[in-house]
Amino acid sequence: MQKLNDSILVGDTLTTLKKVPDNTFDVGVTSPPYNKQENKKGWLVKNVVYDTARDTKTEEEYQENQIAVLNELFRTTKAGGSFFYNHKTRWERGVMLHPISWLAKTDWTIRQEIIWDRGIAANIRGWRFWQVEERIYWLYKPKGDKKIGEELESRHALLTSVWRMPPERNNTHPAPFPLTLPTRCIYSILGSTKGKLVVDPYLGHGTTAVAAALLGHHFFGIDISPQYVKEAKQRVKNKDKERAIVETEMAKHKVTMTFKERKEKGKFVGKHRVAKKKT
Numbered sequence: 001m002q003k004l005n006d007s008i009l010v011g012d013t014l015t016t017l018k019k020v021p022d023n024t025f026d027v028g029v030t031s032p033p034y035n036k037q038e039n040k041k042g043w044l045v046k047n048v049v050y051d052t053a054r055d056t057k058t059e060e061e062y063q064e065n066q067i068a069v070l071n072e073l074f075r076t077t078k079a080g081g082s083f084f085y086n087h088k089t090r091w092e093r094g095v096m097l098h099p100i101s102w103l104a105k106t107d108w109t110i111r112q113e114i115i116w117d118r119g120i121a122a123n124i125r126g127w128r129f130w131q132v133e134e135r136i137y138w139l140y141k142p143k144g145d146k147k148i149g150e151e152l153e154s155r156h157a158l159l160t161s162v163w164r165m166p167p168e169r170n171n172t173h174p175a176p177f178p179l180t181l182p183t184r185c186i187y188s189i190l191g192s193t194k195g196k197l198v199v200d201p202y203l204g205h206g207t208t209a210v211a212a213a214l215l216g217h218h219f220f221g222i223d224i225s226p227q228y229v230k231e232a233k234q235r236v237k238n239k240d241k242e243r244a245i246v247e248t249e250m251a252k253h254k255v256t257m258t259f260k261e262r263k264e265k266g267k268f269v270g271k272h273r274v275a276k277k278k279t
């Protein structure tokens, strides 16, 4: 396998990952194709159609492929490493398809289900309440007997399990995520350390690579589209144009008042006090 640091390869994710040595990556972030059959357009969004890959597997084939990809990512991630997997709940002929059905069959420990509130629905028909959210699964590879790993620093943990981030609009790729999303994932896990290796196995327009590079890390990306890979490489070269977005996200990771200070000042600390009844 050619050098991994700061490489973006054209290829199939599963085939390419199989060539990567064990325990290579520190952190990963991705949004795979969702197997939406290329016909799930909403009232407010266009069909997602990629230029090379078809998104039209049977659901069984799709889930089997995702399990295999996720297990390759587990093998190639270092013990103690994390992977953030963006997906959503879907429906096929009225039956809900939930990502947990295949995530639970992988080698990963599912550390958290994060709600990504995009603030905008793709479909505004009333068969269901408008779906404005997607999910981000924080997956963890245990290290030694530490099944759930280290605690997050407070400045990251206080960002909560609901992430309000509008979708990306200034991008020609059909389904990019916003730069703030991989920035939050990578920065929360790696903090101020530098020089780690971040993977995105469905890199698209290179959003994860730009976040990793601007945070001072190496990246490794795969996409099946030669055109998206070409554009991702160009975007990484021009990364400084997007530095302000990364810095704005980093500035949100701060503790303005510690738990102790909140308590001393009588601010809300997470407990609902029930007023005593006057007798």
Ligand SMILES: C[S@@+](CC[C@H](N)C(=O)[O-])C[C@H]1O[C@@H](n2cnc3c(N)ncnc32)[C@H](O)[C@@H]1O
Binding pocket: 011, 012, 013, 014, 030, 031, 032, 033, 050, 051, 052, 053, 173, 175, 176, 177, 178, 201, 202, 203, 204, 205, 206, 207, 208, 222, 223, 224, 225, 228
């Ligand atoms: C949801 S998009 C990822 C977008 C990316 N997060 C971004 O911000 O640009 C999924 C990507 O997976 C790629 N893809 C689909 N099937 C693939 C496969 N079998 N191997 C590698 N890449 C694939 C598509 O070309 C597409 O760019």
